Amino acid sequence: MATLLYRLGRFAYDRRGLVLALWLVVIAAVGGSAAAFHGTMTNNFQIPGTETQRVLDKLKADLPAAAGGNASIVFEAQDGSFTDAQKDAVGGALERIGDLEDVQAVVDPFDRQDQLDGASDRIAAGKQEIAANEARLAAGESKLAAAKAELDANRDRLDAGQAQLDAQKQALAAQGLPEAAVAQATAAAQAQIDAGRAQLEAGQARYDAGRKEADEGAAKLADGKADLALGEREAQSAEGLRFVSDDGHAAIASIQFTKSTDALPVALREEIQSLAGSVPGVEAHASKELTQDISSIFGAAEAIGVTVAALVLIVMLGTLVAAGLPLLMALAGVAVGVGGTFALTSMVQMSSVTPMLGLMLGLAVGIDYSLFIVNRHRNQLLHGMDPRESVALATGTSGNAVVFAGMTVVIALAALVVPGLPFLAVMGLSAAATVTVAVLVAITLLPAVLGFAGRRIISRRRWAEAARQNTAENARAGHEEEEERADIAASNRGWGAWVTRHPWVSVAASVVLLGALAVPAASLRLALPDGGSEPVESSAYQAYSATGTYFGQGMTGPIVVVGELPAGLDEAAAKAKQLDIADELRDVPGVVAAVPSALSEDRRTAVFQVIPTDGPASASTVQAVHDLRAKGAQIREDTGATIGLTGQTAANVDISAKLADALPPYLAIVVGLSLLLLMLVFRSLLVPLLATGGFLLSLGAAFGAIVAVYQWGWLGPVFDVTHPGAVLSFLPILLIGILFGLAMDYQVFITSGMRESYVHGQEAHLAVRTGFHHAARVITAAAIIMVSVFAGFIFSHLTMVRPLGFGLALGVLLDAFVVRMTLVPAVMRLLGRGAWWLPAWLERLLPDLDIEGAQLERTTAGPRHRVEGEPEALAR
Known part of the structure; x- marks a missing residue:
């Protein structure tokens, strides 16, 4: 790999015009694609199958x-x-x-409030009207009964009179009177009976009409009672x-x-x-x-972080040109990586965090990776190396370490597909692609631009000092041994020397500090953000705060319940069934109200709005979601309907639970990967264990600090945390993947120098000091730069990104300065030669990756050129 990168660096230097042109074409093409094909991002996270x-x-x-x-x-x-x-x-x-x-x-x-407020009055008025109607109906029933009794009595009298008259007719006929004479003799009586019959029929007609009216009134009264009962139940369901x-x-x-x-x-x-x-x-x-505005990903806070990084680069490298190169390379990588992500938003659903994560990582690793190569090239030039050879060698050595470091970050991010969460997989893959672009920029575009920059990456004063020093050294025999003695003397001063002189103190202090910071992590609670996490001055926060203050916290995140009703229900039955379900939903602890809100045309699908007691990210609401689902079996038994939960509040609970379940296996994958990769790099068993243990310590400390600030509200005013609550549900898994990759970066850069000094024959504890001395300055600068970039996102306009920026900034700070530059050298000093032990059989199996390119440096380094005035080699 080192040789291939050496040749690639030389090619880029020799064909720098072509390489620069190709990258400009790529940037333009990606930018045009992003502008033409970008779609809409989302902050509604979904998991298929839930x-x-x-x-x-x-x-x-x-x-x-x-x-x-x-x-x-x-x-x-x-x-x-x-x-x-x-x-x-x-x-x-x-x-x-x-x-x-x-x-x-x-x-x-x-x-709507008038309707709710008037419901009790309407119900009371309805009850009064029903009572009045019942009284009228009862009075009418009494009159009808009296009329019926009178009709029946009249009918009986007429029937008796008719029977008596018929008997009289039979008697007259029996006396031999003609039929006409009989009819004439009884005509008056028959006419009286017929008149009574006519009156009876008229009375019966009046009675029938009254009976019909009464029956209709009773039916209307029954309907009114049913409607009133439904209205009363509806009012009860909306109480609160x-x-x-x-x-x-x-x-x-x-x-x-x-x-x-x-x-x-x-x-x-x-x-x-x-x-x-x-x-x-x-x-x-x-x-x-x-x-919420998810159309832009870069704001003032992020710009401040990049500005701080630029200042660190200027202080370290001494010229604006040298300081500008890592920034320029990082921006080029971000333009391609994040631009490509934007171009895919029309085809792939992704959250606003996705390009933000790419921007955050692209800037941080892009600056650091370029810094390592520029610093190596700069030092080689100061020692008199030919610029062409220096660019190629820096690409083959530091560039080799950059490729490996980038590979660890890429693998850790790509492993985010393992939990099986689509939105998380998109985040991981897009961020991994951006880091890959940053690595490609560092090993191709940077060598080409270094060819254009020439000697301008070093100040005139530093050139003059190097020229005097190289002239004196070249005139002095044995200056290599003198340089080595000076190097050892320098390594016996400073932080690295103190740590290795007091290893037990350093180990104890590091472990206690990181352990204390990790304590709050035991209380970690996961959820997705709500309006309460927005800035205080924002409309979203004002709406969230006012809603909670005036209407209850539950109104900020209603739960949507969807019921499947039995088939064959008419409108009234379906409405009653809805209210039956609402009554049972309202009985769940933590539920303030359960209101039917919609019904499908076939009356099979009903929607309910359930208002919990507290906000959507609260523990009580999470429990209410679980209890509502548990209630489903009883509702099915009591009503024959099945229910299911949806909406953002329920989705947040599902996503948080899914992410919490995915966290342990993902951590196991990352830790296992860490052990394997570091074993390949350092050909040791104890160094990978030390590196992994240090990573877990810094990870725990970062988690603990996040819980203390964003969940408990400690130092809330400092970090603009106005509404402490549960931690962003996918933050832990992202933090594990990203911090792992970055921690392994610093482990490689600081431990590889120790290993190379040890391999070259230095005693083990001295190799720790000299290796630390060689790497400390550039790692310090790189860590400060990365922390500055991440810290810029702590006050991002996208509040969802803030805790992630805080966790990464603090995690890198602790991992670089407490773990890699304190704990690791102290433990390495205590282990001595044992740190590099590896069973012979395993050593034969493991390939020699030569991450620092030491073999390449020994085989390709040519004679040095003196740095006097303006060497012709540098003027090219």
Whole structure:
């Protein structure tokens, strides 16, 4: 590998115009692709196969109108309660918002609150009306009964009279009277009976009409009672739910869209906020779904971090040209890596953290990798080496270490596909691609640009000093031995010397410090961020805070429950079934309200909005989600309906649980990989164990500090943590992968020098000191640069990135200065020669990777050129 990189560096130097042109073409092509094909990013994280996703897919198929995104706007009256004019103005603004494209429905809080507030009055009035109707119906029933009794008595009298008259007719006929005479003799009596019959029939008709009216009234009364009972149950299900605060100072309006909120155009978001904010005397706070801006990934805080890195480079390298090269290379790598990521957003769904992660890593490793090569090249030039040879040798030696270091980061990031979480796999692969580009830039573009830079990477004063020193050394016999003695003398001073003189103290202090910092990690709780994690001055935070203050924390993250009802229900039965389910949902601890919100046309799919007691990231809400799912079996037994949970709150719980389950196996993979790679590099058993143990210590300390700051709120004002809560659910697994790769970078750069000194014959404890002395300056600068870049993201406009930037900055700081530059040399000093022990059989099996390119340096280093004035070799 070293030889191949040596030749690649020489080729890039000789064909620097071609190499530069090719990279410019690549950057232009990627930039054009990003501009032409970039799509929409999202902050809604989904995991295929989870209950949340299955229920959401079913909801999209059965009830598409209820599957779109939701947002809210909180209105606050500046002078106490809302006036009627302000209520009308808010209602008008919401009506105009409802007419916008992609808006499915808008809830006017004042109308909805009037409905809720009037429900008890309507129910009371309904009960009174029903009671009055029941009284009227009872009175009518009494009258009907009396009328029926009278009709029956009249009928009986007429029947008796008719029977008596018929008997009289038979008697007259028996006396021999003609039929006409009989009829004439009984005509008056028969006419009286017939008249009575006619009156009876008229009375029966009146009775039948009254009976029909009474039956219809009873049916209406029964329907009224049923409707009243449903209305009363609906009112009970909405108890605790408000859209206008009790003091009348705030109102919350909900907006439902036809698509995901992440897919909404920026112009629509801005128009909604503009319309909502147009009411005089009323402040409007739009929720996070409307205000989050994931279109940009670089802000002022990140620029400050890069500026600090530039200052460190200037101090270390001495010239603007030399300091600018690592920055320029890092920007080139980021342009290609992050630009390529943006170009894929139209085809691959990815979160806003994905390009941000690529930017963060691309800047950090891009600057550091280029710094290692530039520093090596600069030192070689100062010792008189030909520029062409120096660029090639620096690429073959330091570039070889850069390739290995980059490989560890890439492997760790690519391993993020192992947990099987699509959004995490996309993050890992895109970040790995950006790091790969940074490595390619360092070993191809950097050598070419170094050819253009020539001697300008070294200041005139430093050139003059080098010229005098080289002239004196070349005139003095045995100066190599003198240089070695001076090198050993220098290594006996400074931090490395102190650590190796007091190894037990150094080990104990390092372990105690890192262990103390790691203690809070035992309380780590995972969740996805909510509006409470936004900056205090942001509209999203104001909306979240006002919602929690006026309407309860649960309103900031409702839980969506989808029920599958039995087939064959009519409208009334389906409505009653919904309320039966809502009653059982409301019985779950931690649930304030459970309200039916939608029903499909076939009355098979019902949607419920469940309001928990606390916010979406709280432990009680997580438990409520679990309890609601556990309640499903009882609901199925009692109602015949099956339920499932979806929505962002439930999805957050599922994702956090899935990530927590994936954390141990991923950590095992990373630790196993660490042991294997370091065994290959250093041909030792104890050094890999030491490196891995140090990585776990720095990782635990980083986790502990994150919990203390972002979950417990320690130093919250310093880091702008206004609402401490659960830690970002995918932060631990990202931190493990990234910090592992970066920790192995520093392990390679500091331990390889120790190994090379030991292999060249130095006594083991002296090799630790000299190796430390050779690497300390550049590792210190590299660590400060990386910490500065990561620290710039602690105050990023994307709050989701902030704890990750903090964890990486602190993790690198602790790993570089406490683990690699204190713990490792101290333990290496205590181990002595044993640190490099390797069984003979294993040594024969392991290939010699020669990461530092020591063999290449011995076989390719040619005669040195004196650095006098302006050597012709450097003027080229």
